Amino acid sequence: MLSKLSSLLRVTAVRLSIIYTVIFGVLAIGIVFYMTGATVNVLREQYQASIDNEVTGLARIYRRGGVNQLIRTLDRRARAPGANLYVVTNPQGQIIAGNVPQMQRGIMRKIGWTKRAFRYQRFDDQSDTEHRAIARVLEVPNGMRILVGRDVSEYEDITKIVGGGFKLALGTMVALGLLTWFFVGRGALKRIDQVSKSSQRIMGGDKSERLPVTGSNDEFDRLSENLNTMLDQINHLDDGVKQMSDNIAHDLKTPITRLRNKAEEAFSLEKKPEEQQEKIADIIDDCDSIVKTFDALLMISRVESGSTVAKLEPLKASDILTDVYELYEALVEDDGKHLTIELSLPDNLMIKGNRELLSQAISNLIDNAIKYGGERISLVGTHASDTLEISVIDNGAGIQEEDRTRVVERFVRLDKSRNKSGNGLGLSLVKAICDIHKASLRLDDNQPGLIVSMKIPVMDQ
Amino acid sequence: MKILIVEDDEEAAKFLIKGFGEAGHNPIHAADGETGLHLAKTEDFDVLILDRMLPKLDGLSLLKQVRAEDNHTPALILSALGAVDDRVEGLRSGGDDYLTKPYAFSELLARVEVLAKRTGNDDSETTLKVGELELDRLSREVSREGQKILLQPREFRLLAYLMKNAGTVVTRTMLLEKVWDYHFDPQTNVIDVHISRLRGKIDKDFDEPMLLTIRGAGYKLQEPEKAG
Numbered sequence: 001m002l003s004k005l006s007s008l009l010r011v012t013a014v015r016l017s018i019i020y021t022v023i024f025g026v027l028a029i030g031i032v033f034y035m036t037g038a039t040v041n042v043l044r045e046q047y048q049a050s051i052d053n054e055v056t057g058l059a060r061i062y063r064r065g066g067v068n069q070l071i072r073t074l075d076r077r078a079r080a081p082g083a084n085l086y087v088v089t090n091p092q093g094q095i096i097a098g099n100v101p102q103m104q105r106g107i108m109r110k111i112g113w114t115k116r117a118f119r120y121q122r123f124d125d126q127s128d129t130e131h132r133a134i135a136r137v138l139e140v141p142n143g144m145r146i147l148v149g150r151d152v153s154e155y156e157d158i159t160k161i162v163g164g165g166f167k168l169a170l171g172t173m174v175a176l177g178l179l180t181w182f183f184v185g186r187g188a189l190k191r192i193d194q195v196s197k198s199s200q201r202i203m204g205g206d207k208s209e210r211l212p213v214t215g216s217n218d219e220f221d222r223l224s225e226n227l228n229t230m231l232d233q234i235n236h237l238d239d240g241v242k243q244m245s246d247n248i249a250h251d252l253k254t255p256i257t258r259l260r261n262k263a264e265e266a267f268s269l270e271k272k273p274e275e276q277q278e279k280i281a282d283i284i285d286d287c288d289s290i291v292k293t294f295d296a297l298l299m300i301s302r303v304e305s306g307s308t309v310a311k312l313e314p315l316k317a318s319d320i321l322t323d324v325y326e327l328y329e330a331l332v333e334d335d336g337k338h339l340t341i342e343l344s345l346p347d348n349l350m351i352k353g354n355r356e357l358l359s360q361a362i363s364n365l366i367d368n369a370i371k372y373g374g375e376r377i378s379l380v381g382t383h384a385s386d387t388l389e390i391s392v393i394d395n396g397a398g399i400q401e402e403d404r405t406r407v408v409e410r411f412v413r414l415d416k417s418r419n420k421s422g423n424g425l426g427l428s429l430v431k432a433i434c435d436i437h438k439a440s441l442r443l444d445d446n447q448p449g450l451i452v453s454m455k456i457p458v459m460d461q
Numbered sequence: 462m463k464i465l466i467v468e469d470d471e472e473a474a475k476f477l478i479k480g481f482g483e484a485g486h487n488p489i490h491a492a493d494g495e496t497g498l499h500l501a502k503t504e505d506f507d508v509l510i511l512d513r514m515l516p517k518l519d520g521l522s523l524l525k526q527v528r529a530e531d532n533h534t535p536a537l538i539l540s541a542l543g544a545v546d547d548r549v550e551g552l553r554s555g556g557d558d559y560l561t562k563p564y565a566f567s568e569l570l571a572r573v574e575v576l577a578k579r580t581g582n583d584d585s586e587t588t589l590k591v592g593e594l595e596l597d598r599l600s601r602e603v604s605r606e607g608q609k610i611l612l613q614p615r616e617f618r619l620l621a622y623l624m625k626n627a628g629t630v631v632t633r634t635m636l637l638e639k640v641w642d643y644h645f646d647p648q649t650n651v652i653d654v655h656i657s658r659l660r661g662k663i664d665k666d667f668d669e670p671m672l673l674t675i676r677g678a679g680y681k682l683q684e685p686e687k688a689g
Contacts, residue, residue, distance in 0.1 A: 281677070284565070291563055292646060295543055302544065311546065326615055327641055330654040356545050360645040367648045422648070 007189060014185035021177040025170060036162045043155040044134070048113070051136050054084065054148050062140060071097050074146070084150050085120065085133050091143030098147070099123050108145050111137050117152050132156060191220045207235055244301065247411045251423065252293060259286045289423070296425040300410065303432035312437070314459060315358070317349040317388050321381045324362045332366075337375040339366070345383035350459040353437050358390075358456075361433040364426040365392035365452050371420055372396060374449055383458070391453035398450045404443040430454070462507035462577050463487045467497030467523065468539070469515050477510070480566045481573075494518025501527045506534050507577040510569075513540035513551065521554040528555035535576035539564070548644060567678040571630045578629060589624040592684035594663065594671060596624055605663055605671075615640065616659050623672065623682040632679035656680055 008014055062070040071088055078086040078099035087098035089108050095101075103120035117132040135149025194212045201209040210231065211224035266279035325341040332339035362379065369377045373394025380391040399407060399414065406412050408431045411424040430452075434441045437456050444451040464481055466488050468474040474490050481488040489506070491497035494515040501509060501523070509527070511520035524536055535558075538551040543561035551559040557579075558572050589596040593606045601617060603610045612620060619640045623631065633652040637643050656672065664670045669685030 287563070288565075295561075299544065311549075323641070327643070327647070327651050327655075330658055331649060331651045334654050334657075354545065355642075356644055359643055363643075363645070363647050370649065426648070 008181065008185040011185040011188045013188055014181040017177060017181055017184065021173065025173065028170070028173075029166075032162065032166045036159055039158060039162075040155050043158070044152075047134060047150045047152065047155075048136075051084070051134075051148050051150055055136055055138060058146065058148065059138075067140065067142060067144065070140070070146070074098065084148060085135060087147040087149075089145045089147075093145075096144075100147075107135065108137055108147060111139055111145075114149075117156070120149075188220075195220075195224065202231065207238070240304070244297075244410065248297065251411045252290060255286060255290050255293070259283060259290070262286065289421075293423040293425060296423065296429050297410070300425065300428050300432045303436055312352045312354055314350050315353050315355055317345055317351050317381060317383075317458070318343055318347060320353075320355060320358050321362070321379060321390065324359050324366065325379050328363070328366050328370075332370060332377060335370065337370070337377060339377045339379065341379045341381075343381045345381050345388065349383055349388060351388050351437075351456050352459050353456065357433045357436065361430045361454065362390060362392065364430050368392075368426055368452075369394040369396070369450075371422065372450075386458055387455045388458050389453050389455050391451055393446055393449065393451045395446060395449040398445055398448055399443060401445070407443070408441065427452075463489065463505065464508050464510060464573060465489050465491065465497065465500055465504075465506045466510045467491045467494065467515060467520065468510070468512045469493060470512075476566070477569075480570065484570055486573075492516075494520065494523045498523045498526055501532070501534070502530065508573050509534055509536040510573065511536060511538050511556075513538055513542065521551065521556075524555045535579060537569075537572055537576060539569075545644065567630070568632050568634060571632045571679060572635060574629045575626050575631060575635065578626060589621060591624050591627040591682060592671065594624065596621055603663075605667060608666070610662050612659075612662060616655070616662070619655060619659055620663065620682075623680065627682045627684075630675050630678050630681045635679070 009018075058070060058073065061073050074086045074088060075097055077083055078097075083099060085098070085100055087100050087103070087108070088096050090096050093108060099122065100120050101123055104118040107114060107118050114135050114137070117134050119130045120133055122131060131151055132153055133149040133151045135147045137145055137147045139145050191212075191214075198209055198211045210228045213221050213224050213228070215221070262279055262283050266276050266283065269276040269279060321341060321343060325339065329339050366377065366379065369392055373396035376395045378391075378393045380389075380393060382389045382391075403414055407414065408427045410428045413422065413424040431441050434454050434456075437454075439454045439456040442451075442453050442455070444453070464486055466474060466477050466481075468477065468490070469492055471492075474492065478488045478490055489500060489504070491500050495517040497511065497515070498518060500506075509524070511524060513520040515523070520538055520540075524538070527534070527536070536556050537558040537560060538554075538556040539560055539562060540547060540551065541562045548559045548561075557576055560569060560572060587598045589598070594603075595605075596603050596617075598621065603612055603617065603620065619636065622636065622639050633650065634646070636652050636656075637647070656674075660670070660672045664672055667685075671682055671685055673681045673683065675681050
């Protein structure tokens, strides 16, 4: 219970509302005290003024008619209903007239205003209820003392009523505050507990677990939604890494196994040096192709993880295309095929890119076309508004529509190409290079054949 | 020639020392950057071979300190880092060539020999001559035994590079780098086709071939008499 209370107190909303309640309470107490104090003062001043009036009047009567007249007047006034308090004492201090049979001792001893309200009893009140009053005492020349007072229970009642109301209000406020803290705090704690529990399940390995979203669209929901999106992304990356390590396991271990087998074979060929030499040359080739696969993988993962691989600089679009064309043209011709270049772009069209990487991408595409395409291959460069489109087009068998997305993935090789050399990373690398250049990669049907196009943003002229 | 090899991997160093020794060179080995720097500063070498990651002092810092002393001994950097940026950084630190691990020894040997030859030999020479084969950079004319040979611009650059390094083996990768300025590895052997076309122009009509294929290494252009 205590720990629950202390955890409730750690909720920010609860702490804030406690602080507000305390500040508000202190202010309210101050205002109430001030208000009641001011009201009481005003009433007291009014009472004192009316007593002063009466005293002045009595003094006039005394001057005109002497003691007897004064006492008669007092006697008459004292008998009036709801009258003020009147007491007359002889010089010995005994009450000789008035409407107060008993009162607090010593009141008559001091001339002037009583310091504070005093207790007294009334003639007309049969009950034993005590009354309180303020009064002024004066002495007439023959030594008699006269007290004129006024009951103050009226304004003391006001103080009591205000005080009572105040206590009730304060009590209600504290009770409501506690209730609010409890519900607000418990609500917040519940949400936080849910989030903690979900997080623990995620940490425990349940990758499909997500933080609760209530649909109220409050700050907790927004936080949860963002964290959930983040988790989705992490999962996606995680899957990528997992797929990558599976790929590495399969696509690097397979050639390494082959390599080992060949090395064993070569070892056993010690009596046939020529065959052994051949085997060893084969082994070196295999090593090189493993290194190539490894390099391509590293490059792709560096690009995908966002760590910069290369600086982009202004490049002349036509140069990139003609240079690669020129490198491959002879090879394709020698293969009995045709490679043509078609450029329909301004001579000075500039793009922001890396010559090395773009050339490698185009080279990979031409290489694919040589291996899997038909006998006519075109390298096409076109310019449309703000993009440079580089396409490699062949008239071979093409790729079925359902396979076109898949072939871009790492290590994916279509069945018909399995018997040819290659590591299944060519298009993945092209995709990665496109990503660096904020370019799109598209595979289309050439009917027959394949069109692979990269759309690269051009620089402002 | 005297070669400084700064390489911390003992196996790799042994392999290099053996290889360069067998190729008729004089390799000196340092196992860490500081020893390497001391040797590079105190002795004269024809070529420096520096591993990029070394104990005590890395290869690039070593090279910067050597270059700071106005020492321009050709340097080749060996590195497991092969991205475009890594290469650029290596060359910016004063490296003359950059080779990514793992490499074929024949590749390293060819590069080192070309580097060593390069001292005092620059591209400003307007004419190149190997035996009866002549090339004029200004008029862009090529002839063998006085017969004019017509070359495409890229063939011209290819031949110029081969002639500049006549008598030395150059690899396919070196040609791709120096003539085409590409540092990636095309899956197919594109260079072979260009070489055979060039050979068709400079060797076909003559008795003795000058442009030779060196098995397992690359190509070599040399005077026909030496071919024996």
